[in-house]
Amino acid sequence: MVDFQSLLDAGAHFGHLKRKWNPAMAPYIFPMEKNDIHIIDLHKTVAKIEEASAAMKQIAKSGRQILFVATKKQAKDVVAELAQEAGMPYITERWAGGMLTNFQTIHKAIKKMDQIEKKSQDGTFDALSKREKLQIKRQSDKLQKNLGSIKDLKKLPAALFIVDVTKEHIAVAEAKRCGIPVFAIVDTNSDPKGVDFLIPANDDATKSVELIVREMIEAIKAGAQERKLEREENEKSEQPEVKAPRIGARKSARKPKDEAETQEEAPKAE
Numbered sequence: 001m002v003d004f005q006s007l008l009d010a011g012a013h014f015g016h017l018k019r020k021w022n023p024a025m026a027p028y029i030f031p032m033e034k035n036d037i038h039i040i041d042l043h044k045t046v047a048k049i050e051e052a053s054a055a056m057k058q059i060a061k062s063g064r065q066i067l068f069v070a071t072k073k074q075a076k077d078v079v080a081e082l083a084q085e086a087g088m089p090y091i092t093e094r095w096a097g098g099m100l101t102n103f104q105t106i107h108k109a110i111k112k113m114d115q116i117e118k119k120s121q122d123g124t125f126d127a128l129s130k131r132e133k134l135q136i137k138r139q140s141d142k143l144q145k146n147l148g149s150i151k152d153l154k155k156l157p158a159a160l161f162i163v164d165v166t167k168e169h170i171a172v173a174e175a176k177r178c179g180i181p182v183f184a185i186v187d188t189n190s191d192p193k194g195v196d197f198l199i200p201a202n203d204d205a206t207k208s209v210e211l212i213v214r215e216m217i218e219a220i221k222a223g224a225q226e227r228k229l230e231r232e233e234n235e236k237s238e239q240p241e242v243k244a245p246r247i248g249a250r251k252s253a254r255k256p257k258d259e260a261e262t263q264e265e266a267p268k269a270e
Contacts, residue, residue, distance in 0.1 A: 002212065010208045028198075165194070185201050185212055186201075
């Protein structure tokens with residue numbers, strides 16, 4: 001669980017310069033600044049992290065996917081690593097326009113990438129010239145770089161988690177058009193409009209981003225684990241019950257017969 005001190009140690013409280021602030025972030029900023037830099041109220045950050053992680057857990061428990069988006073240099077590597085831990089799709093290179101609003105085209109490109117990979121492994125390209133192989137390789141590398149991290153995304157994600165909504169404003173806009181909820185780390189210079197689960201924090205410090213994203217990933221793992229346990233319990237309850245032999249019932253059924261035989265033999269004894 002992320003607490004006030006861990007956020008403080010990670011530098012999550014440092015906002016941007018006062019002159020670059022967005023007034024919409026005022027509720028999450030202390031009415032003071034240090035060296036002309038706004039200070040984020042980490043008590044509110046902790047509360048927002050708890051709210052966001054609870055929602056993340058429920059999404060994961062339902063078996064749906066969350067797409068992580070972080071293309072800025074400070075965040076891309078750590079987000080990619082953490083998203084892979086939870087088996088979630090992520091975008092860390094470039095947000096392709098229409099990623100959500102034109103998902104069918106994106107999905108076709110992913111299928112094409114998979115086909116090229118399969119053909120390269122089964123020897124289909126062996127008969128091609130060096131030039132043709134080079135062209136196909138370049139195409140494959142480009143697709144892999146931009147779409148390789150979402151190759152398992154077969155349909156629109158259930159939610160987006162974004163680092164820096166100002167940089168990823170196109171992703172936020174597309175999510176809103178598609179009715180997809182947005183979770184995001186929002187700094188003091190950003191507009192929180194369009195964000196459903198806002199986490200006010202420094203989105204430039206790698207430690208700050210890692211701490212918050214890791215908390216989301218842990219919530220996703222917990223939700224997935226609960227889903228797994230529930231499925232196992234349901235499978236057990238659906239299995240047919242094996243009934244034990246009714247030995248006691250047979251004995252009781254034979255008892256009257258034994259008594260009748262005793263009654264018949266009694267007169268003979270006389």
